[in-house]
Amino acid sequence: MRTLFISFILVSVLFLAIATYSQNQERETIDKNRITDFHKAKRVLKRFYKQVGKDFYCGCEFEKDDEELGRFKIKHESCGLEARRDSKRQTWIEWEHIVPAHSFGKNRECWTRANCEVKSKILKGRKCCTATDPEFNLIEADLHNIVPVPGEINADRGIYPFGEIEGEARAYGSCDFEVNFKDSIAEPKPEIRGDIARIYFYMEWRYQIPIPEGKRELYLTWHKLDPPDSFEIRKNEIVERIQKIKNPFVEGEIPLP
Secondary structure, X not given: OHHHHHHHHHHHHHHHHHHHHHHHHHHHHHHXXXXXXXXXXXXXXXXXXXXXXXXXXXXXXXXXXXXXXXXXXXXXXXXXXXXXXXXXXXXXXXXXXXXXXXXHHOOOHHHHOOOEEEOXXXXXXXXXXXXXXXXXHHHHOOHHHEEEEEHHHHHXXXXXXXXXXXXXXXXXXXXXXXXXXXXXXXXXXXXXXXXHHHHHHHHHHHHOOOOOOOOHHHHHHHHHHOXXXXXXXXXXXXXXXXXXXXXOOOOOOOOOO
């Protein structure tokens, strides 16, 4: 009887150990695949957009470059894209935050910290937040807010809000994207204005990041004039599977006025 009892205890301990090991393995797998920073987000988006191969702002085709590993090279002839000043940067795809990191980082303690030292280096602003603030990293890595765009346009847009600019002065060849540096505003083509508006409303809903001052009514108008197309809906579904949260404004689960 004593032998049977000891055997029962040993089997119970063994099953408990196996269950604990399985749970730990599952947790490690989830943590490994979880998108916790901007670098991981870009890796995921590269796999997705490698199949699509068009940038968000201009509709330019792009392809993986064999010489510059990990980078996508833009096919300028596919869209008539030209450089305004920086032809080297306009060669490559970069990963743009529609709602800039400045918008969700500028008021965080890490962004304004005077002495942010990490591994014997003094960091400031976004670099400090990336190195020290896990919550900032999660917001920065949100796939709903990141799109592939030409490098120089990414640089020129900077942290400007989107709006409408008088006239159609083209500085990037045939690409329908304008930047007014004097008034600090960028104008996208009509076909993506609704996409941009819904991303802004999502970031406000998800992270309480305010819509730029004076732009709410304009973005509501863009949302109505440019409803979600099949690509936006499909991307929303894919991102939901990865992040476990969708943009509810794409499928109208949260209606906008």
